[in-house]
Amino acid sequence: MRYTLSVESAKASETFTRAEIRRILGINENSLRSWERAGLAERRKNNYSFSDLISLRTLESLRGSRFSAKRISEAVRQIRSRLANVSSPLDELKIVSEGRRIAVHLPGEKLEALTGQMFFDFDAETLRPVSTMEHPDSEEDSGAVFSEESWFAHALELERTEAPPEEILDVYRKIVDCNPQASGAWLNMGTLYFRQRQLQLAEHCYEQAIRTFPEYSLAHYNLGNLCEETDRLEDATEHYETALRYRDDYADAHFNLAVVHERRGNLFEAVMHWQHYIELDPTSEWATVARRKRERLLELAASEEPPVGELFRQPLLDAAD
Numbered sequence: 001m002r003y004t005l006s007v008e009s010a011k012a013s014e015t016f017t018r019a020e021i022r023r024i025l026g027i028n029e030n031s032l033r034s035w036e037r038a039g040l041a042e043r044r045k046n047n048y049s050f051s052d053l054i055s056l057r058t059l060e061s062l063r064g065s066r067f068s069a070k071r072i073s074e075a076v077r078q079i080r081s082r083l084a085n086v087s088s089p090l091d092e093l094k095i096v097s098e099g100r101r102i103a104v105h106l107p108g109e110k111l112e113a114l115t116g117q118m119f120f121d122f123d124a125e126t127l128r129p130v131s132t133m134e135h136p137d138s139e140e141d142s143g144a145v146f147s148e149e150s151w152f153a154h155a156l157e158l159e160r161t162e163a164p165p166e167e168i169l170d171v172y173r174k175i176v177d178c179n180p181q182a183s184g185a186w187l188n189m190g191t192l193y194f195r196q197r198q199l200q201l202a203e204h205c206y207e208q209a210i211r212t213f214p215e216y217s218l219a220h221y222n223l224g225n226l227c228e229e230t231d232r233l234e235d236a237t238e239h240y241e242t243a244l245r246y247r248d249d250y251a252d253a254h255f256n257l258a259v260v261h262e263r264r265g266n267l268f269e270a271v272m273h274w275q276h277y278i279e280l281d282p283t284s285e286w287a288t289v290a291r292r293k294r295e296r297l298l299e300l301a302a303s304e305e306p307p308v309g310e311l312f313r314q315p316l317l318d319a320a321d
Contacts, residue, residue: 015046016046021053028194040073058090062097072102075113079093079104095113096160183212186212190202194222267301270293
């Protein structure tokens with residue numbers, strides 16, 4: 001049964017469980033964990049407030065526009081430094097993507113979050129409607145009727161304004177129909193399908209992104225998340241390792257890979273990736289979790305009877321309690 005509660009219909013006094021938050025926003029546990037590790041969201045099991053929901057909704061919108069947690073964190077820090085009366089920018093202000101930049105809306109103006117510079121507010125309708133865009137009939141008229149960049153920008157604008165997923169997917173389909181090598185469009189299509197729990201379609205899109213751009217770390221990472229959620233731990237391991245092969249400072253990939261190795265009972269590999277994560281992200285709350293997990297595994301390795309099986313499958317949240 002589809003969960004239909006919207007952010008707008010929720011009352012400020014309501015609270016939500018972690019599972020409800022995930023269903024409302026269409027996010028997975030890995031996304032929530034990554035925001036918590038980055039300090040963008042408070043780590044809770046339950047009792048999320050309406051303000052928490054608004055903040056997480058903003059984060060999901062920015063992630064859909066392919067901003068990293070690190071860049072969002074810096075944007076939030078800059079907003080706080082410039083606006084002393086704003087303690088929680090993600091739920092107190094309207095923060096959106098503007099192409100490759102993060103913008104914050106204030107009364108009468110719109111500023112770039114990282115620099116504080118003012119935006120010139122171009123009307124979104126200057127982008128041609130998707131319904132008028134047709135495939136070029138010849139090379140001569142292709143420039144007049146098709147611009148992959150404008151289609152992609154339009155898709156991101158639709159995501160920002162929370163258009164129906166099928167409308168956004170239609171734009172990405174047009175892009176890959178005209179250019180099957182458009183790895184970014186394949187990746188974003190996969191993420192939209194993933195949020196809708198259409199996992200086979202999501203996997204196909206992620207695989208296409210990788211086929212067109214084999215060194216695409218984010219595509220390997222996302223496919224690893226999908227495999228982990230469907231309990232294909234060997235495949236998840238392979239994709240996380242590939243993401244790290246092309247980007248060795250990918251902290252989230254180390255974190256998730258440590259979790260997967262624990263679930264598989266690979267003690268040494270889990271310790272190694274917990275250590276890598278700690279080195280890359282030493283000050284976050286999740287680094288504390290990683291240290292506890294690492295120490296626990298080292299103690300188990302030193303015991304006379306090394307444990308196997310279920311001892312490596314305890315939920316991650318237990319380690320932080």
